[in-house]
Amino acid sequence: MKSGEYTMKVNDNCVGCGQCTAFCKLDAIEVRGKANMTAACIDCKTCSAYCPVKAIEA
Amino acid sequence: MKAIIIGSGLGGLLSAAKLSQSGYEVDVFERLPIVGGRFTNIPYKGFQLSTGALHMLPHGPTGPLAQLLEEIGVNVEIVRRKPNVVIRIPRKRGDTDYKYGHKDILFEDFRTQFSLLNRIKLIYYIVSTRKNPPTGQSFEQWCRKHLDQDWTYRLSDAFFGWALSLKAADVPVEEGFAIIENLYHYGGPGVPMGGCKGITNALVNVIRSNGGIIHTSSEVSSLITEDGKVTGVIAEGKEYNTDIVLSDIGHPATSKMIGEETGILGMDKYAHNAAELKPSAGIKICLSSDKTLIGHGGVLLTPYAKRVNGINEVTNVDPSLAPEGKHLTMAHQCVHWNDMDNxxxxxxxxxxxxxxxxxxxxxxxxxxxxxxxxxPVNRSPSGADLKNKTPIPNLYVVGDGAKGKGGIEVEGIALGVKNSMQDLLIK
Structure with a gap:
């Protein structure tokens, strides 16, 4: 299970375009109206660079 | 002469390609690691999904975008297949959904669903509205007064929902008729081979072969202005000088980048108008299937659905957009501003x-x-677009925040770029 040690956060800028999930190598982001990191997230921060609205805060 | 382009969306790339072809030294700055904005592909589970657009040009191989691409020397095959646009209606007349079966009719036959009286009226309006285009109301208001029938509202909401991600009530009647006129003038949709990226990649190649530079992961943080003109930009802490700037980030972000304290004439009004623009919103649902779902390479409009406005299945034209033996189907629905919270x-x-x-x-x-x-779907809702100019004479805005009149989505972007180029290259 995902615990508090993970630091990736999706802020209110997120529109749910899914660009992050397409570039996530671990398939760790669920998108439905908004992106959500799942337990598979390892905080690699790759997705953050691809977000067009600066919604993923590392 | 030097040109700087902020943003590598379709509008930015079209401008950069055209300017580089016309002898400008071009630098494109893109904040993201990838080029193409909302008009490129993203690989996902073996499918070529897209960052935005639905791998389709509203006016296909003969529209404003295709014409501009040809002018720039971009060779992309854009395929228009028959049937072009199909409308799905309930099997039984009087039904208001697809629960008890459906049948598909060709777009050309939309008249058959009107009452006899409205069919006669329609013949008259086709001529009269061309002579005296209606003004000062929404497309829906015009329909209520002239073709008051359930079918009118369903069809116009499906059509404008698909094409503009707007409800007919939010489309100014002038823009609605300009779009219908363009549909007859330019023809129906087509799929670019290779999807959106087929086009943006080809544009990148043109820019590079003309010596232009595309800087990815490079954010422009501010403009340098002098005596009311822009003389350069600052990107990633470095200063770049320029003669002109084209901004592909929309009017509101451009106006914020100019800032308020510049003393530039007309800035207050510009900032105010830019802030008033309401971007259009929408949802795209991407489906995978083994067997074809709609069976053709055109658009399926769904006026009797609750939310979905239209669907395409681009793998009927370009199978390479999905893994072998699979189809890629994309449904689009407009999200009204009132429903944004839900x-x-x-x-x-x-x-x-x-x-x-x-x-x-x-x-x-x-x-x-x-x-x-x-x-968003569009930075500016169609019909409310500000033109390409800004209060700074050598700073232009291109892209879906500054589309040309009657131009659906990327066709409007092409028209806006054409207008800007006419200005800039004649100067």
Missing amino acids: LEKEIQLGLEDLMDIFAGKEYEVLLIQSYSNDW
Whole structure:
């Protein structure tokens, strides 16, 4: 299970375009109206660079 | 002469390609690691999904975008297949959904669904509205006065929902008729081979072969202005000088970048008008299936669905957009501004629609993508676009925040770029 040690956060800028999930190598982001990191997230921060609205805060 | 382009979306790349071809030294700055904005492909589970657009040009191989690409020397095959546009209606007249079966009619035959009286009126309006185009109301208001029938509202909401991600009530009647006129003038949709990226990649090649530079992961943080003109930009802490700037980030962000304290004439009004623009929102549901779901390479309009406006299945034209033996189908639905807070419900309604539309067929939902606010369907709702100029004479805005009149989506972007180029290259 995902615990508090993970630091990736999706802020209110997120529109749910899914660009992050397409570039996530671990398939760790669920998108439905908004992106959500799942337990598979390892905080690699790759997705953050691809977000067009600066919604993923590392 | 030097040109700087902020943003590598379709508008930015078209401008950069055209300017580089005309002898400008071009630098494109893109904040993201990838080029193409909302008009490129993203690989996902072996499919070529898209960052925004639905791998389709509204006016296909003969529209403003195709014409501009040809002018720039970009060779991309854009394929228009018959049937072009098909409308799905309930099997039984009087039904208001697809629950008890459906039948598909060709777009050309939309008249058959009108009452006899409205069919006669329509013949008259086709001539009279060309002579005296109606003004000062929404498309829906015009319909209420002239063709008051359930079919009129359903069809116009499906059409404008698909084409503009707007309800007919939010489309100014002038823009609505300009779009219909363009549909007859330029013809129906087509699929670029290779999807959106087929076009943006080809543009990148043109820019590079003309010596232009595309800087990815490079954010422009500010403009340098002098005596009311822009003389350079600052990107990633470095200063770049320029003669002109084209901004592909929309009017509101451009106006913020100019800032308020510049003393530039007309800035107050510009900032105010830019802030008034309401981006259009929408949801795209991407489906995977083994067997074809709609069976053709055109558009399927769904005026009797609760939310879904239209669907395409681009793999009927370019099978390489999906893994071998699979189809890629994309459904689009407009999200009205009032429903923005309830996106989850809108998505649910869209998924329910697809179950009705494709009853008895097998498919899998690949990805649900929604677009609004700072990453919208259109930065400016069609019909409300500000033109390409800004209060700074050598700073232009291009892209879906500054589309040309009557131009649907990327066609409007092409028209806006054409208008800007006419200005700049004559100067």
